[in-house]
């Protein structure tokens with residue numbers, strides 16, 4: 485087999501341990517924060533769209549072949565959404581409907597990477613990126629963030645860029661940290677990329693992976709990437725914002741300011757066609773024609789975030805309060821994160837070690853879980869923290 489099956493298995497391992505624990509102790513006695521699987525029902529607009537699709541399903545070509553980049557009406561709906569979010573008028577010609585953000589990133593890397601090209605990513609990062617880049621001959625180059633709030637370390641990113649760099653990949657709001665990058669940092673990153681592209685005589689793309697864009701607790705709009713840098717591409721998804729993770733529907737949007745953007749779009753559409761996807765799912769695309777700008781009730785996730793923050797404070801942990809997405813990335817109270825993972829497991833609480841995201845010494849807790857899971861885990865978290873601190877003090 486050509487792929488390494490062991491990579492990125494930390495979340496999977498926790499998932500399997502969770503199944504075992506639930507069998508043994510019962511579903512309600514296990515507190516599983518390991519998976520980012522959105523548990524809220526899709527908004528009413530999704531059901532309404534599906535009913536309409538069902539009503540039309542007896543017509544010819546109801547779910548027939550379509551242009552590889554997607555239904556024109558879907559691309560128009562996405563162009564309207566992207567134009568608002570990115571604050572740059574973006575035509576439908578610059579949009580492709582993709583098989584989730586995962587499919588979008590693969591299409592993009594297939595189109596822009598040559599063998600040995602590097603993609604710089606601030607760490608911690610969504611571990612699947614290593615596969616998405618490696619699938620197309622590229623090399624992922626993580627750059628430690630070195631900041632308590634996980635904001636962009638612009639000097640470190642600058643230092644990591646070299647003659648082989650083809651792209652810098654950011655993810656905002658971020659999995660696993662919950663950070664949202666401010667406009668000043670994106671603008672500064674854009675200036676760095678302009679300078680470095682000129683120095684090396686090759687375009688370095690700025691790729692923004694934004695599947696959590698609507699999960700924003702700041703009350704302010706999420707700063708857009710397009711005004712920050714001409715050679716930028718956004719990858720989006722409806723897995724989280726419409727709770728449609730299994731349908732695999734997302735998009736790629738290319739900044740109209742990219743030099744030769746038509747050629748890039750041609751390459752992206754060819755990649756989408758030839759990688760095996762051919763086009764994004766028809767039903768998902770049709771849902772977006774009326775529901776692209778809808779979303780789940782973010783207040784539910786905010787309430788859970790605040791409840792889990794209170795549980796960590798109660799346990800004596802210091803942490804960064806996520807501004808977006810649905811994860812906490814909490815410093816382990818002892819240097820060896822695996823000891824904290826084990827102590828939590830003794831309390832039937834599941835969270836994933838930071839090593840699974842390229843930054844040991846932390847744990848990721850996903851708060852797309854029912855309120856009762858957070859309430860049920862609160863005392864257990866405090867006991868686990870006290871237990872590892874006691875053991876360390878004795879050693």
Ligand SMILES: Cc1ncc(COP(=O)(O)O)c(C=O)c1O
Pocket residue numbers: 520583584585586587610655659693695720721722723729732733734
């Ligand atoms: C940061 C990040 N990027 C991409 C994805 C993939 O999203 P999709 O379900 O749209 O493929 C995820 C999924 O969890 C994610 O967390």
